[in-house]
Amino acid sequence: MLIRIDPSSADPLFEQVGQQVRALVARGDLPVGTRLPSARDLAASLDVNLHTVLRAYQDLRDDGVIELRRGRGAVVAHAPDHAPLHRAIAAVVAAARELDVPPATTLALLKEALR
Amino acid sequence: MLIRIDPSSADPLFEQVGQQVRALVARGDLPVGTRLPSARDLAASLDVNLHTVLRAYQDLRDDGVIELRRGRGAVVAHAPDHAPLHRAIAAVVAAARELDVPPATTLALLKEALR
DNA sequence: CTACTTGTTATCCATCAACTAGAACAACTT
DNA sequence: AAGTTGTTCTAGTTGATGGATAACAAGTAG
Numbered sequence: 370m371l372i373r374i375d376p377s378s379a380d381p382l383f384e385q386v387g388q389q390v391r392a393l394v395a396r397g398d399l400p401v402g403t404r405l406p407s408a409r410d411l412a413a414s415l416d417v418n419l420h421t422v423l424r425a426y427q428d429l430r431d432d433g434v435i436e437l438r439r440g441r442g443a444v445v446a447h448a449p450d451h452a453p454l455h456r457a458i459a460a461v462v463a464a465a466r467e468l469d470v471p472p473a474t475t476l477a478l479l480k481e482a483l484r
Numbered sequence: 485m486l487i488r489i490d491p492s493s494a495d496p497l498f499e500q501v502g503q504q505v506r507a508l509v510a511r512g513d514l515p516v517g518t519r520l521p522s523a524r525d526l527a528a529s530l531d532v533n534l535h536t537v538l539r540a541y542q543d544l545r546d547d548g549v550i551e552l553r554r555g556r557g558a559v560v561a562h563a564p565d566h567a568p569l570h571r572a573i574a575a576v577v578a579a580a581r582e583l584d585v586p587p588a589t590t591l592a593l594l595k596e597a598l599r
Numbered sequence: 600c601t602a603c604t605t606g607t608t609a610t611c612c613a614t615c616a617a618c619t620a621g622a623a624c625a626a627c628t629t
Numbered sequence: 630a631a632g633t634t635g636t637t638c639t640a641g642t643t644g645a646t647g648g649a650t651a652a653c654a655a656g657t658a659g
Contacts, residue, residue, distance in 0.1 A: 555627025
């Protein structure tokens with residue numbers, strides 16, 4: 370599991386964990402059915418509290434990214450082919466760079482467009 | 485000024501204000517040179533503290549979106565033609581909807597791609 | 600069945616960012 | 630000269646974040 374956490378980041382820890390897993394799943398690095406490390410294990414290896422990882426996992430479950438079951442752990446649930454999405458995102462990044470649009474503005478635009 | 489705030493949102497107030505202004509400027513609704521309402525006025529009309537608006541304005545200034553001058557207020561600074569960026573973003577939203585990817589995942593992907 | 604693993608839930612606490620409040624000040628406009 | 634507006638400062642409140650601990654429920658593995 371290639372999850373890294375930056376304790377000094379502005380983003381909350383549980384959100385960082387969630388974002389990393391989302392990216393891994395969307396990228397196809399974690400096929401459907403893959404078992405994620407147990408919340409306790411991941412918490413220990415990231416040197417973070419159990420509840421922090423658990424909150425990330427529960428957010429992911431609420432979005433249908435993973436399934437959670439006691440005794441079995443967290444399993445990747447949904448993972449279609451995201452290639453078109455990645456191409457579209459790459460195009461956005463290129464356009465933003467080209468136009469010298471700050472990242473915060475690009476994110477604000479996408480955020481609004483997604484509502 | 486069409487700025488609306490949702491006090492119950494998870495996003496901080498100052499960030500919401502900033503995002504709305506970013507979107508307005510990028511959309512071309514606020515041409516270069518347009519005066520934004522003074523921080524005091526906007527704070528009053530949003531029923532928010534002066535410092536909250538000021539923090540949003542200063543973030544925008546740091547990104548070159550607006551200029552701030554005492555006595556004159558906030559003025560839209562930079563506003564190239566963002567049409568290509570908007571098209572790219574629309575494509576991302578379409579792809580995400582098509583693939584049934586949750587908004588949080590789409591944002592996580594863009595966030596990572598922008599680094 | 601038994602032991603173990605793992606998510607779930609609950610309580611309590613510490614810290615920090617966000618927000619508010621009030622005030623004085625500096626630069627600019629009119 | 631008067632008014633406007635951003636800048637800076639101090640101080641307090643609130644809520645989210647994160648940690649520590651513990652008991653519990655549902656599944657797995659033997």
